[in-house]
Every structure is written in structure tokens, then in C-alpha cells.
Amino acid sequence: MKRVLLSGIAIVALVPFGCQSADHSPPVGGKSESQHTGPSWGYQPHNGPALWGTLDPTFSKCALGKEQSPIDLTAGGSADPLAIEFDYRQTRIAVENNGHTIQVNPDLGSAIVLNGVRFDLLQFHFHHGSEHTVDGNQLPLEMHLVHRSDGGSLAVVGVLFEEGPANDTLAPVWSHLPPEPAASHVVASGLDLASLLPTTRTMWRYRGSLTTPPCTEGVNWIVLTEPLTMAPDQIAAFGAIYPNNFRPVQPLGERVLDCG
Ligand SMILES: [Zn+2]
Numbered sequence: 001m002k003r004v005l006l007s008g009i010a011i012v013a014l015v016p017f018g019c020q021s022a023d024h025s026p027p028v029g030g031k032s033e034s035q036h037t038g039p040s041w042g043y044q045p046h047n048g049p050a051l052w053g054t055l056d057p058t059f060s061k062c063a064l065g066k067e068q069s070p071i072d073l074t075a076g077g078s079a080d081p082l083a084i085e086f087d088y089r090q091t092r093i094a095v096e097n098n099g100h101t102i103q104v105n106p107d108l109g110s111a112i113v114l115n116g117v118r119f120d121l122l123q124f125h126f127h128h129g130s131e132h133t134v135d136g137n138q139l140p141l142e143m144h145l146v147h148r149s150d151g152g153s154l155a156v157v158g159v160l161f162e163e164g165p166a167n168d169t170l171a172p173v174w175s176h177l178p179p180e181p182a183a184s185h186v187v188a189s190g191l192d193l194a195s196l197l198p199t200t201r202t203m204w205r206y207r208g209s210l211t212t213p214p215c216t217e218g219v220n221w222i223v224l225t226e227p228l229t230m231a232p233d234q235i236a237a238f239g240a241i242y243p244n245n246f247r248p249v250q251p252l253g254e255r256v257l258d259c260g
Pocket residue numbers: 125126127144211
């Protein structure tokens with residue numbers, strides 16, 4: 001009883017500090033989120049997706065937003081594949097454990113063109129298990145390629161992974177998976193981004209949000225319908241670092257899933 005009461009006080013006391021704090025950046029380089037007193041978030045019972053909206057005022061969209069991601073997708077059909085063009089290139093990469101996921105930072109130069117607007121690829125990262133589900137089924141892993149236009153709009157391409165043959169394209173990343181959050185990045189020699197995607201470019205499209213705090217809306221979501229494969233030991237290697245870093249599916253609400 002006492003413990004419950006104390007933790008309630010702690011939450012109330014933290015909110016004003018959260019309002020005044022100018023630094024809401026994730027604890028890159030930090031040792032453990034659980035010991036932080038700021039608005040850190042994670043996937044544990046005390047800081048997980050169900051609580052994100054209460055952890056900090058700037059995270060309110062996580063609880064109150066009406067166009068949130070991820071969502072459950074319906075198998076079959078596809079949005080117009082001609083509406084999106086991939087301009088992905090060979091690049092050097094830096095691999096980083098940022099405390100929430102493994103993130104890969106390529107050189108600038110790769111992009112997608114969506115309805116005539118160019119969105120530059122900024123980074124890509126992974127969720128274990130998948131965030132989007134297909135007919136209610138969760139897959140082992142999902143990759144998010146995050147792009148931004150000159151106007152500041154975001155477009156995220158989601159690629160699902162199922163268990164199967166090893167993924168050789170991602171081997172340079174997987175051979176450098178940093179087990180602990182660290183400020184320094186591990187740089188791998190190169191990656192052919194063009195071969196990172198499934199050959200079938202059918203997709204779902206919808207309007208959603210970031211799947212992590214602050215759950216910002218207005219994100220153009222493109223999820224490719226064809227999953228890639230990854231070997232069980234590759235999936236397990238990521239799972240050993242992040243056993244559970246996915247947000248559960250959110251209501252579709254008034255939105256329309258564009259699947260042709
Ligand atoms: Zn993501």
C-alpha cells in the first residue's frame with residue numbers, strides 16, 4: 001500500500017519537472033533507463049507503451065492521438081506501386097544502439113519519391129517483434145526506413161521479416177550489433193540499400209504516427225506487403241539485445257487503409 005502511494009506521488013512530482021526540462025532526448029549513452037528520473041520511456045511495465053502518454057506532457061499524442069501507428073493490416077491488395085519510387089544507393093553506414101533500438105545511419109543521398117515529393121532517407125532501425133500485424137498476426141521483426149522531405153514531412157517505409165534463409169544484405173549490420181547503448185557508433189564498410197528491399201513493390205499505405213514517443217502524427221506510412229527473410233539465429237541475435245521493442249497496434253479509427 002505504502003509502495004503504491006509513494007509511486008503515485010513520484011509520478012505527480014515528475015510532471016512539472018518534465019514541463020520545465022528542455023532536454024527530452026533519449027538517453028543515448030546512458031546505462032539504464034530504469035534509474036532515470038526524467039521522461040524516459042521504454043517497453044517495460046513501468047515505462048511501456050500503455051504509459052507513454054502519461055510520462056511527459058509532450059508525449060500526450062501517444063494517449064490522445066486519433067491517427068496512431070502501428071495498425072493491423074489486411075492481407076491482399078496493394079496501393080498504387082507507381083506512386084512511390086526508390087532511389088536507394090550503396091552507402092557507408094554507422095550502427096548505433098540508442099537505448100530503444102539498433103539504428104543504422106547511412107550517408108545522405110538515398111531517398112524515396114512519393115507522389116513527386118522527394119523524402120531523404122535519414123536512418124533505419126528495427127523492432128522485435130513486428131509492430132504492424134497482418135490479419136492479426138505478428139511477425140518476428142520489422143524494419144523502419146525513416147525519410148524526411150525538405151518541408152519537414154516524414155515518410156516511413158516498413159519492411160516485415162519472417163523466419164527463413166539468412167539475410168545477407170543486412171550481414172554488415174548484424175556483424176556490428178552493439179549490445180549496449182553507447183555514444184560511439186560502429187561504422188561498417190558499406191551496404192547496398194537497393195538490395196535491402198523486397199523485389200515485389202506492392203504496399204499498404206496509410207496516414208499514421210511515429211511508433212515511439214512523442215508519437216507525432218502526420219507520418220506517411222508505406223508498408224511493403226512482401227516480407228523479407230532472416231535466419232533464426234539472426235532474429236535471436238537482435239532479440240538478445242532487444243527482446244521486446246514493439247508498440248502494440250492502435251485503432252484504425254476514421255482512417256482508410258489504402259490497399260487498392
Ligand atoms: Zn520504428
